[in-house]
Amino acid sequence: MSVDGPRTSVFTFESAVHSHHVLRSLDKLRQKGILCDLKVEVESRSFRAHSSVLASCSDYFYTRLANHSRPNLTVSLPVEVTVEGFEALLQFAYTAKLHFTKENILEIHRCAKLLGFHNLDKACFEFLIPKLSDGGTTAQEVKQNNENQSSHEKSQAACGNNIPTGDQNSDTGKDNVPQDAETPCATPSTDCPPDVSRDKEMQLDLSPLHTKSTSYHIGAGQEQFCLQNCGPQLPSASVARAELCPFLSMSGTGDNEKLHSATAGCGGDILAMEEELAMDVHCVSTEPSTDKDLNIPNITEGHFDQHERDLIPPADCRHLCPLNTTEARNVLDSIANAGILSDIGTNQVFDTTEQAFSDLAPKDGVAERSTVEREVAEHLAKGFWPNLSSTLTEQLPLDSIEHSAAGNSSDFHWLKHLDLGAAPDDCPFLRDLSSNGGQMSGGDSLSKEDTGDSSCISPINSRENSECESDVDSVQCDTNGQIQEVDLPFPVEQISSMTRRAFLQMLKQQRLTPEQLEFVQDVRRRSKNRVAAQRCRKRKIDCIYRLEGDIKKLMSEKEKLMQDRNQLRLSMEELRQNLSGLRQNLSMDTSPQSEQLQALTRYVSSDCHTSVLLTPMASPSLAGPDQEAQANTCLDAFLSDSVAEDAAALDSSIAFLQDSVQTAVTQPSAPELTE
């Protein structure tokens, strides 16, 4: 059996571990000093690192490094940043693990805020800091400290664009109750030990990818505890068992969710869910981890790790995930009803998927499929159920799905929307969805065409021998009645599946009556049109979701451009103020050199010249060499005539001027923190 030539299905494989491995490799490189292009000086110590890593983790480093391409760059951190705080954050950047003690948690928190470190949500600190303090500090006080620190830090260091500040819900009485999506806060689990304020080194583990799952662990050999860190979407401390299941915890937004965008929006990101699922499994599995500190509590004890999807705004495609639907819940309800989840928490959580499929699979076997189809289907299925056994090769999920206990194929109808880059009828994975009982049989494409053993089986064919149970069926019965009336000498299935040449040849050979001929042509026409209508609708929906994605992308770009414009305006204003102050100081001096410098500052601070510097492409007529030559002449004249003692002072002023102009031109959105 072979896959037909015209099929051009495109599949996507996304590794769940690649990012983690890359991060680990980068950490090893850093430890060996390989490819480190950045030296960070903190207090009296210096750290070697990769600028790209730090820039991707920290707003501060991003602003400092984004526009520098110099190798071996040295960045001196503000005096507010300490070695104690930065070292932990540096390790976090490369390992996604934050080691801290109650002595240094405040320092780390302060440095993290100062440097704008991502993925270290304040919820973590707001819970940990009160807990790690000697009981005297509440989360509210922590917030207050944060706010005070923020105001102080803002005045000294303009580094973070989006450094989180304290929320507005500090007066709610219950400090740890999450209020809204903007103010996630940590809530101690009812199962957590009430006092964790002991001298322990703890580890905040955001690995891998700094995402997906946030869990809190105590170091190896120490007492274990778990924090239920409630995100904005986890309103209650009591967690239903269903929420412990990674599938069931996915919130649906409606029955008619944008299922199809699972492909258009996510780019066919089915396998990407494997990663998320893997993380969720990670939180309930007792499988030994490479991390010695990792000790996942038993799910039956009510412990669970916080998923970052509860803390971060939903990604564009997150809500479009086909599993994030009520259909998905129905799937899992079906599985749960079949006893799949009954053993949750007993080391069998997702090992039972195989059992699930075994239970759901038809007992009478399934139709044959090509090796390619089986492999693709199995891999796709593993995207949903990573532990899916290879034994399922013989019983594909879709077949199982279609014969689920509920007997309702609509539970899985979202699978039909998975875009594999081809029309549904062309998709080897979905092709049999429309046919009951897997009527597709083997054979090469040619024989399939000529014999009518096609995947495109019309309802007429599939229900030919079934009873009429609805009005739709009554239509089929009418057709069936016509079939009986015309008494075709060949199977109706062949009509729509044959090539035109074979169809005409068959008509010629069979010597049909006019009634038979009309009926056969009508059936063929309607069948073709039906498939065409399906393809047309699919294309339309695809187009809609593509346009929606484009709109989102453009909106994001617009927002970024607006932010850049605001930053540029601020920089311009600051530059003007500096020049104005300098001009005032120079106006007190009546020396010739001072007059020259005043002329220079007027020239530089003029809007015209500033615009020349900032937008030379927009105003080429003003960006010619005349202005630069004029400025250079000014500078040369000044420098050559200045007296020695004034020259030093004025030199520094000019250097400052030039540096400011250069900063405004080359780094408009990165105000110097150290200035």
Place this chain on the structure above:
DNA sequence: TGCGGTTGTCATTCC
């Protein structure tokens, strides 16, 4: 019972 989504069918247009 009304409503929205889905699907099949027909008519028309385009290639």
Place this chain on the structure above:
DNA sequence: GGGGAATGACAACCG
């Protein structure tokens, strides 16, 4: 000019 594909419109069904 005929056939196939694409597509808008309509109707029926279903949840």
